[in-house]
Amino acid sequence: MALPELHLEKTADRNLRIVLTGEWTLANSLPSAQALEAVFSAGPEITRADFEASGLTGWDSGLLTFLISVMELCARRNVAVIRDGLPSGVNRLLALATAVPERQGARRGGAHVSFLERIGSAAIDLWRSLLEMVAFIGEAFTSLVRLLTGKARFRPSDLILTLQECSVDALPIVSLISLLVGLILAFIGAIQLKLFGAQIYVADLVGIGMVRAMGAIMTGIIMAGRTGAAFAARIGTMQVNEEIDALKTTGVSPTDFLVLPRILALSIMMPLLTIYADLMGIFGGFIVGVFGLDLSVAEYYQETIKAVGLTNVWIGLFSGFVYGILVAIAGCMRGMQCGRSASAVGDATTSAVVTSIVSIVVATAVITVLCNIMGI
Amino acid sequence: MAKEPHIIVQDLTMAYGSYVLQRDLTFTVNHGDVFIIMGGSGCGKSTLMRHLIGLKAPAKGAVFYGDVNFWGAEPVERDRMMRHFGVMYQSGALWSSLTLAENVALSLELYTTLKPAQIREIASLKLSLVGLAGFEDYYPSEISGGMKKRVGIARAMALDPEILFFDEPSAGLDPVSARLLDDLILELKESLGTTVVVVTHELASIFAIGNNSVFIDAAEKTMIATGHPKRLLEECAHPTVRNFLTRGEARAEVKAGERPTPCFLA
Numbered sequence: 001m002a003l004p005e006l007h008l009e010k011t012a013d014r015n016l017r018i019v020l021t022g023e024w025t026l027a028n029s030l031p032s033a034q035a036l037e038a039v040f041s042a043g044p045e046i047t048r049a050d051f052e053a054s055g056l057t058g059w060d061s062g063l064l065t066f067l068i069s070v071m072e073l074c075a076r077r078n079v080a081v082i083r084d085g086l087p088s089g090v091n092r093l094l095a096l097a098t099a100v101p102e103r104q105g106a107r108r109g110g111a112h113v114s115f116l117e118r119i120g121s122a123a124i125d126l127w128r129s130l131l132e133m134v135a136f137i138g139e140a141f142t143s144l145v146r147l148l149t150g151k152a153r154f155r156p157s158d159l160i161l162t163l164q165e166c167s168v169d170a171l172p173i174v175s176l177i178s179l180l181v182g183l184i185l186a187f188i189g190a191i192q193l194k195l196f197g198a199q200i201y202v203a204d205l206v207g208i209g210m211v212r213a214m215g216a217i218m219t220g221i222i223m224a225g226r227t228g229a230a231f232a233a234r235i236g237t238m239q240v241n242e243e244i245d246a247l248k249t250t251g252v253s254p255t256d257f258l259v260l261p262r263i264l265a266l267s268i269m270m271p272l273l274t275i276y277a278d279l280m281g282i283f284g285g286f287i288v289g290v291f292g293l294d295l296s297v298a299e300y301y302q303e304t305i306k307a308v309g310l311t312n313v314w315i316g317l318f319s320g321f322v323y324g325i326l327v328a329i330a331g332c333m334r335g336m337q338c339g340r341s342a343s344a345v346g347d348a349t350t351s352a353v354v355t356s357i358v359s360i361v362v363a364t365a366v367i368t369v370l371c372n373i374m375g376i
Numbered sequence: 377m378a379k380e381p382h383i384i385v386q387d388l389t390m391a392y393g394s395y396v397l398q399r400d401l402t403f404t405v406n407h408g409d410v411f412i413i414m415g416g417s418g419c420g421k422s423t424l425m426r427h428l429i430g431l432k433a434p435a436k437g438a439v440f441y442g443d444v445n446f447w448g449a450e451p452v453e454r455d456r457m458m459r460h461f462g463v464m465y466q467s468g469a470l471w472s473s474l475t476l477a478e479n480v481a482l483s484l485e486l487y488t489t490l491k492p493a494q495i496r497e498i499a500s501l502k503l504s505l506v507g508l509a510g511f512e513d514y515y516p517s518e519i520s521g522g523m524k525k526r527v528g529i530a531r532a533m534a535l536d537p538e539i540l541f542f543d544e545p546s547a548g549l550d551p552v553s554a555r556l557l558d559d560l561i562l563e564l565k566e567s568l569g570t571t572v573v574v575v576t577h578e579l580a581s582i583f584a585i586g587n588n589s590v591f592i593d594a595a596e597k598t599m600i601a602t603g604h605p606k607r608l609l610e611e612c613a614h615p616t617v618r619n620f621l622t623r624g625e626a627r628a629e630v631k632a633g634e635r636p637t638p639c640f641l642a
Binding site: 153155158237238241242243245246247248249250251252 | 426429430431455458459461463465466467469470471472473482483485486487531
């Protein structure tokens, strides 16, 4: 198989003959059109270029892209291109490619965006997303008011289904994670407390740690990854399928119909899941205490009861309730803001999880500081 | 029979942010019309429909239903008006978590005081009107694309609307199904007396069902023809319209620097 070769010959007066031989396919490495540039700039002025392709044994898109760059180069230098010497198939494809001129302004990208401009547009985007968030929360709130006045419309069966999705279906994973978190807390605590012979206080540590904070936080994070992401994906897909538009034109507020039942379901279920997670966590600590630290069952039980006051339980429950609302709002909001493509659904899901987790951590900090100020 | 205006669009400008899609759209849809919104791909046909059904506010201009300014009205009033529309979306846009019967029944549940059994009967009736009797308890994911479109029509008809909007009803259907869908639209229009607005670029459908139309053009960013599609085919000299209506057979060309006159047939 002959390799593709390019020869440039100056034939008649001011004429350049481009001789193509060999196999001009993408599988071979093709000569570049830059060679012409050198000829044009070097010698006496050339006004005309033609082709000699009798030695050409094969060609594909590689030849076409080469020819198009040759033609562009010649156009820039006002050199007339005579295409007669080319195979007829090549000629027809070239005619097709140049038949519709490039639409003005259609070409995109490549433009350099300065650093300042990027910071500026990021700031504007941030401000806009903040406004959207406030608007969404406002809308969810008015929708809640409509519910209380009996005007909001959603199907009770939707609420029940969502309740099930974010309660019973979540139990296995909540059990596993909380149990392990309880175990971990107990092990870490035991290392230090054993030094003083104060293993019994592992029960205090695990009890207070789980009930006051970790139970709610871990459940919140599980629900963010599990349920919040599912909300965003579900609502986002509905957005892509125009189902949200269909709701609007049917006269149903999508906030009432889709967002409200989800916020209700999560804010009802999160406190319950939190209690469950607390119990599982304490059970995890109990396993370590009884089997690893030789505490008796009764001892561990008594110490836990003594340490965990009702105040801690209330704080934990309140946190769980708040996280539930945050996760539901983040999931539904990202879903409703979703664009109209498959990748937008992916982005919405990711961003729902990120927003949920960030807001859970921020809310925890706020609650902790407030409790500290109030002295509880 | 004197024609009574049903939808009046006045100086409508559609824009996404600062990008103007179409400007100065002015046309009237009369009672009982099958009104076609046509134009090449990407010229803003579907966006125009979104303006008519209340999903996107115009950048300028107004849409009147009867003598009420749709976008100038209070949101509550607009919601009430929207209840008199039925919309069929391009891909059906059925609510995927509901069965076909529930899809049709939702608006009945919300806006009527009928008993569940009655609602179920009406939903079955509407489904049988579009040839889908017996499919009540299927989910949208279990039926074909053509069937989804027909359920979309059944859902749009649930509240016996005054105006039915169709977004590309025959797109993605084989010729026979597309023809059957056209017949269905005509049949429903004749028997229910509704006004029908259809967004489409299927020539066969345009000539088969349309009796009034507007042609919007992406290049000129405005409308370049209105009137009965068949009369436009005979009388309109605008090269873009001619090419469109003859599937490019006319080979008419816009000469550089020349602005052909639009054809607005009464």
